[in-house]
Structures are given as C-alpha cells and as structure tokens.
Amino acid sequence: MICWKNGLSSLALSAAVVGLTGCSSDNAIENGGPKAGPAYIVSTRVFSPGVDERTSFLYVVDSLDATTKIEPSAGLEMPGSARLFADEETGWIAIGSGEDSTITRYSVGSNGLSPVGDPISLQSYGVNSHWSDDLYFISKTKLYYPDRINEQLLIIDPEAMRITGTIALPQTSREGFQANYSYEAIHRAGRLLFSVGWFDWNNDKILGETGLVVIDTNTDQVVRVDVNDSCGGITTPVNLASGDTYLLSSALAAANHRLGRLAAKPCALRILANEDTFDPDYARPLADLVGGALAGEPVHAGGDALYFRVFDESSANVEDGQFSWDITGQPVWSWVRWDVSEDAAVVEKALAPSTADVVWFRADKRTFGMEWADQANTRTRLIELSTSEGPVERLTAPGFLQGLTRAR
Numbered sequence: 001m002i003c004w005k006n007g008l009s010s011l012a013l014s015a016a017v018v019g020l021t022g023c024s025s026d027n028a029i030e031n032g033g034p035k036a037g038p039a040y041i042v043s044t045r046v047f048s049p050g051v052d053e054r055t056s057f058l059y060v061v062d063s064l065d066a067t068t069k070i071e072p073s074a075g076l077e078m079p080g081s082a083r084l085f086a087d088e089e090t091g092w093i094a095i096g097s098g099e100d101s102t103i104t105r106y107s108v109g110s111n112g113l114s115p116v117g118d119p120i121s122l123q124s125y126g127v128n129s130h131w132s133d134d135l136y137f138i139s140k141t142k143l144y145y146p147d148r149i150n151e152q153l154l155i156i157d158p159e160a161m162r163i164t165g166t167i168a169l170p171q172t173s174r175e176g177f178q179a180n181y182s183y184e185a186i187h188r189a190g191r192l193l194f195s196v197g198w199f200d201w202n203n204d205k206i207l208g209e210t211g212l213v214v215i216d217t218n219t220d221q222v223v224r225v226d227v228n229d230s231c232g233g234i235t236t237p238v239n240l241a242s243g244d245t246y247l248l249s250s251a252l253a254a255a256n257h258r259l260g261r262l263a264a265k266p267c268a269l270r271i272l273a274n275e276d277t278f279d280p281d282y283a284r285p286l287a288d289l290v291g292g293a294l295a296g297e298p299v300h301a302g303g304d305a306l307y308f309r310v311f312d313e314s315s316a317n318v319e320d321g322q323f324s325w326d327i328t329g330q331p332v333w334s335w336v337r338w339d340v341s342e343d344a345a346v347v348e349k350a351l352a353p354s355t356a357d358v359v360w361f362r363a364d365k366r367t368f369g370m371e372w373a374d375q376a377n378t379r380t381r382l383i384e385l386s387t388s389e390g391p392v393e394r395l396t397a398p399g400f401l402q403g404l405t406r407a408r
Contacts, residue, residue: 037062039108040363041093042070042395043084043403044380056082056098057399060112060407064364064382068395076113083133084403088363090140092158093407096130103130105161108407120161126150133403136185136192138217144192146181155220169213171225174198177207183236184362186245188276192217195247196225197234204323206256208232208264210247214276223276230283231267233296240304240340243273248286251297251309251356255327258294258311258318266296289345290336297333299360300367302386304341307348309333309356328356350391351383360385361404368394370401 042059057075061068080098094105097119104119127147136144136153144167145154153167172179177198186193196211209232214223233253237245249266256262268284271277286295286308294311301307315332333356335348354371361368367386373379373396380401382394 039407040064041084041086041108041113041403041405041407042382042397042401043082044075044397044399045081045402046399054081054098055079056402058082058084058095058113058403059397060108061395064368064384064394066393066395070395070397072398074112081402083130084405085133085135086405086407087135087137087143087158088406089137090158091408092137092140093405094158096133098130101127101129103161105158117161120156120163122147122154122163125152125154125163125166127154132183134183136194138192142217144215146194148179148181151179153215165220167215167220167222169222169225171222172196172211172213174207176200176203177205179211180235181213182234184239186237186239186271188274190218191215191223191276193237193271193276195234195237197232197250197253199233199252204256204259204261206233206253206262206324208262210234210269212271212278226277228269228278228283229264230269231264232262233266234269236298237271238298238300238306240300240306241302242304242341244304244340245271246298246306246340247271248298248306248308249296251295251311251328251333251358252324254286254294254296254311255324255356258327259320259322259324261324266294289338295336297356297358299358299369299385300362301337302367302388305337305339307335307337307385309358310336310347311356312353315353325357331355348391359401361401363404364406368404 040061044057046055056078059070059075082098083096085094094103096103101122102119105116106113107116141157141159143156143158151169151172155165157164177200180197182195192215194213198207209227209229212226216223231249233250234247235250237247239245247269254266266286270279270282272279290310297309299307312332316330331354334353335351336345337348338345359370369383369385370380373381379396381396384392384394
C-alpha cells in the first residue's frame, strides 16, 4: 500500500527511522512548551525494525524556521502511529491513538500538550484504527470523519467530543476495490465535496474512474455522487487561489498505467470556482505538459500553481511483474511546477529527483513537503513549497515527519 498525505508507504516503512538526535537552542522549547507567541505541533514517527514497533512523538515549537532545534526529550511520546488531528481556524487539536480508534482532545500550554476531557471511541461504528489524519471540518461544532473501510462519514461534534450521526456512502462501493476518499475536501456554499479513487491493494489494480461526492452540510445528506471516467487513481484535490480546483492522477496511477494494469492515462480534471461538479469540457493528459513522460501526484505550490512528479524512465528499472510501488519508490521522479493560469510546466531544479511517495502538509496557510535529512534516515527536514521564491528548507525533526499544524 502507498499513502500520500502524512503517511508512509510500505516501502518507506522498511527504511524508517531507527534513532533520535537533537540539541537545544534559543528557539527550543522549555519544559515541552513554547515560551510565548506562535505555537506549532510537529508530529514524528520512529520505527524499530528489530521489534516491528512504531512510536510517535509530538513536539511543540515556536517556529518552523531552519534555526529551530527540537529536543527529543521534550516530545509527547505515544505508542504506534498516532494521528495529529487539527483545525487551525478554530484552534481545535486532537490525537488519534496509534493502537485503537480513540480520539482525545488536547490543548497547548506552558508545559506542552495536555489532554482535555475523556477520549471518544469510534469502534462501535466499525472503525478499528485511523487511516490518516484527514478530517473534513464544517464548523466549530461539526466535522466529518472519512471512514473508507466502511464507506461512510462519521459526524462528530468536536466541541462536545461526541459522535452525532453517520452518512452512509454505498454509492462509493466497487467490488474488489477500496474507496479512497480524498485527503482534502472542497467547500462550496453549504456543500462539501471530496473525490474518490478506487484501489485494489491486493492485486495492484486501480479503477479507471474518479468519483466526486457532494454532501449538503446543512442536512448531512448525500446530494449526489458523480463519476468521471477520463482517468483514475486520483487521491486528493488541489484548491487554487482562483477558487478553481484541480484533481490529478497519483504517481501510483501513472505507474499502474505503465505496467499495463490501468488503461486510462494520467490526467488532470477540474472543478471550476463556485461549481460542484467536474468541468465536462476538461480532461488534460499530463503527458502533454511534460513531453510524453509519465506524471502524477499533485501538491499545491501556492497561488494558482501546483507541483506534480515526472518519471525519468531512462534512469529507472522497469520490469514485468513489478508492483506499482516498485516504480514510485525509485528516486527518479522530478518535481515539475505547473502554473495553471499560464498553462506552463517547468522542472523545479531546486528540488532533486526523489521517490514519488510524497508526504505533504498544509499548515499556517502554507504547503510543506519533507525529505530525509541524513543518510541514516534518522531525521527529516521540512521544506516549504508554497513560497514565492521557490522551495525553502525549514526545521529538521528527529524521526519521520508525519503531522504538522499551527496550534496558535
């Protein structure tokens, strides 16, 4: 399996973090909490291959700048792959357990992160563990928890920390495929939209179509589920400054197409500003932007631009019988910046080719990616992708970065 947002592919897990390093500085956190001013939460994960065990650490820092140093002992330690849930508009913060389906609310104080109230459990609704850290926030008192396994949304009051209902999504069922609800959502005047891609992880197949679920957030009813058969393997929308939304095939879909398991070529779909359905006149083959190469995996680059990844087959190893993630896991995917308003795509030379297993974050109205900061794979570096001057290196964290938010 491969995960895109705030997750690890199975390949990356095999080379995951095995140790911690760090030191203190003027930007460090005293007693686990910020001195004053802004506060950010950085979530990392450490993998111990000898015992096949994962441990999560959550740190509170007052800056994301490269000068910030994280003291490993200052982090909140939790077993498993704990998930950081947050809504920056309301300041709501919670942590999903790495061992079960419970969610606990937290606050940030002088001593770092502290639990608030009792946890809630999603187990009675069929949820046994947290897939990712994506939640669809509607208001201060309502969010939707996407449950891909059971094809439903759980309706949660984040203030009261209680489940208030569910929205069944049988329309997203495809026999033999798992419905992958998008890692970000689209808000359109009383309606929430999210995409659906269909993946057969056991047989490494991707369905050549993309769904779009439209929810009335006032009544919590499904308005409709649209299906576009131009391309498949789309995992998330990219919302641009113009209000338009672009949806691009994932790199995994590109690899699946290259291996002959997905007939549909990688492409870009579009939802125009103030609309709640696919633009019927738009399905742009990504190969047209990059001289015929395989491409996919979008990340917002700020404004009306986005990044996607392009595969250098001349430097790769492609063989019959490979899995798609055998291709996405090779460090031969360049970054291309696509300015949609000018319809111009150019290689971003400030970012070296790497694997296509993109881990990215949205925080403080900015977009960040990450990379390993040392050859031993013990530290990861945050890279801001949405600046006007191009990619900028930010802080380095012990472990594998898996979550980020501005807490205040």
